[in-house]
Amino acid sequence: MTVERSTPRTPAENAQLALLLEVAGTPKPGNVDRERDLDELRFEHFLAGAVGANRGLRRAASGAPVGVAFERAVEGMSHQSGGNTQFGCLLLLVPLVRAAAAGTLSPDGVTEVVESTTVADAADFYRAFEHVAVAVSDPPEDLADLDVRRGSDAIPALRDRETTLYDVMAASEGDGNAEEWTGGFPRTFDAAETILADDGPVPDRVARAFVDLLAEGEDTLVRTNHGPEVAAEVRRRADAARGDPEKVAELAAAFVDEGINPGTTADIVCAATFVALERGVSV
Numbered sequence: 001m002t003v004e005r006s007t008p009r010t011p012a013e014n015a016q017l018a019l020l021l022e023v024a025g026t027p028k029p030g031n032v033d034r035e036r037d038l039d040e041l042r043f044e045h046f047l048a049g050a051v052g053a054n055r056g057l058r059r060a061a062s063g064a065p066v067g068v069a070f071e072r073a074v075e076g077m078s079h080q081s082g083g084n085t086q087f088g089c090l091l092l093l094v095p096l097v098r099a100a101a102a103g104t105l106s107p108d109g110v111t112e113v114v115e116s117t118t119v120a121d122a123a124d125f126y127r128a129f130e131h132v133a134v135a136v137s138d139p140p141e142d143l144a145d146l147d148v149r150r151g152s153d154a155i156p157a158l159r160d161r162e163t164t165l166y167d168v169m170a171a172s173e174g175d176g177n178a179e180e181w182t183g184g185f186p187r188t189f190d191a192a193e194t195i196l197a198d199d200g201p202v203p204d205r206v207a208r209a210f211v212d213l214l215a216e217g218e219d220t221l222v223r224t225n226h227g228p229e230v231a232a233e234v235r236r237r238a239d240a241a242r243g244d245p246e247k248v249a250e251l252a253a254a255f256v257d258e259g260i261n262p263g264t265t266a267d268i269v270c271a272a273t274f275v276a277l278e279r280g281v282s283v
Contacts, residue, residue, distance in 0.1 A: 001064040002103040002104065003100075003104055003105045003106050003109065004281055006278070006280030007277060007278055007279075007280060009098035009277070010061060010212070011057075011061045011097045011103075011278065012054065012058040012059075012060065012061040012097060013058040013102045013197070014052065014100075014274055014277040014278055015053075015057045015060075015093045015096070015097050015274050016051075016054050016057060017059075017277060017283065018089075018093065018160075018270050018271070018272060018273040018274035019046070019049070019053065019086055019089060020047065020050050021202055021203055021206055021273050021277075021283075022044035022089065022206055022266060022269060022270035022273055023049055024051075024175050024203040024206075025203040025204065025205075025207035025210065025269075026203065026207055026252075027129065027207060027249050027251075027252035028173070028206075028207050028210045028211075028252065028266065028269075029210075029211065029214065029241075029248065029251040029252040029255045029260075029262065030222075030234075030252070030255030030260045030261045030262050031210075031239065031255075031261060031262060031263070031265075031266050032045075032046060033137075033207070033252075034203070036252065036256055038256065038261070040082065040083070041082045041083065041085070041272050042082060043086050044080075044137055045080045045081065045082025045083075046085045046086065048079065048082075048085075049077040049078075049079035049080055049082070049085035049086045049169055050077075050086065051078050052075075052076035052077045052078070052079045052080065053073040053074075053077040053086060053090055054076065054212060055072050055076045056069050056070060056071070056072035056073025056074070056075070056076055056077075056090070056094070057069070057090075057093065057094070057097055057233060058073050059073075059104040059178040060073070060093075060094045060095075060097040060098050060101070061097050061098070061100075061101040062101070063098070063101065063265055064103075065069060065073055065111065065117075065118070065120065065121055065124070066094055066095055066114070066117050066121050066165060067117065067120060067121030067122065067123065067124030067125050067165055068121075068124050068202060069097075069098070069126060070090060070091065070092050070094045070121075070125060071124040071125070071127050071128045071131075072122065073090045073093075074087055074090055074128040074131050074132065075128070075131050076133050077090065077131075077132070083132055083133060084132075084133055084134055085134035086267075086270070087128070087132055087134050088135075088177050088221075088263060088264060088267035089176050089266070089267045089270040090257065091181075091266065091267070091269070091270065092177055092180055092181075092185070092188065092267055092270070092271035095110050095113040095114050095181070096110055096185070096188070096271060096274055096275065097165075097274075098113045099112075100274075100278050104200050105275065105278055105279075106189075107166035107184035107185060107186070107189060107268075108184070110184070110185055111184050111185075114165070114166050114169070114182075115166050116166075117165035117166045118164050118165070119158055119159055119162060119163060119164055121160055121164065121165035122158050122163055122164055122165040122167070122168050123155045123159075123282035125148075125165050125168065126148055126150070126151055126152060126154050126155055126158065127151060127152055127155075129148050129149060129151045130151040130152065130169075134148070134149075135173070135221060135225060136148055136149065136175075137174065137224050139171075139188055139230070143171060145157040146158065146161070146168070146171070148168075149183050152206055166181070166182070168260075169182050170182050174220060174223070175219075175220050176219065176220040176221075176264040176265075176267075176268065177264060177265075177268075179265055180268065180271070185271065187213060187217065187272075188268055188271040188272050188275060189269050189272070189275060190272075191209045191212070191213055191268060191269055191272035192272040192274075192275035192276045192279065194208075194209045194272075195209050195211050195272060195273060195281060196276050196279060196280075196281055201268060202273075202276075202281060202283055205281075206269055206273050207248075208242075209269050209270045209272060209273075210265055210266065211241065211242045211248055212242060213240035213265045213268055214234065214235065214262055214265045215235060215239035215241075215242050216235075216239075217235070217239040217265075218231045218232065218234075218235055219231060219234060219235070219243055219262035219263070219264045219265045220264045221261065221262065221263040221264045222260060222262050222264075223259070225261070226260065230260070234255070234260060234262060237251060239253065245258075249281060270279075
């Protein structure tokens, strides 16, 4: 089914704008935003990352393979001194941009994109890990040769196993971004509708959607870095604060002090912002 676009910008331009709007939204508890930096990761790093990612996003919009577009976007994003700013955002954005450019930005349309990925796409995905350090969980013992932290060294194993990029995501149990890939991007499209239905400045809508997402589902980066008990507590605290701007602001300061960074939630709200932009949210 063809989905009518409601924006004068190209999908690549909307993806870059989504990266900028996501980091501009405040407060987003535990994340960098326009009012908060982390110790070694600052607002300006995200702005530079969004600019650098443009080349890969344009490749995605032009119909380049998902893996190629993603690796190029990550490589460009890495050209700033903060390290990994938007790896997870780009993992979600690239197939969404492909679907939007084809006129099929819908759960079925993006599922068709990701299910058609190849072993070559998986190899480029692994190469992307050589550009920035990414926090990931240890793989199961029987998949140790496919540990993404091995980068290009894992490519022979990918080829031997004939593992596509979709297969990699399907094997990434408990990863929120991988679950989006293999499930039709449900949280992305739901949050996009929340942003569209909200009013006021778009960065404020993005920040509110972030807190809603954090309250409704466990952040898998928090679980990776701090364990399941902390991840459950973060979700509970977000639920208790949402709807109250003062409490959300207090939570934002507290999470930064505690070193809690719900990065997976930021990735999903960034992807949702892209969908909302494609569907006509006014900026």
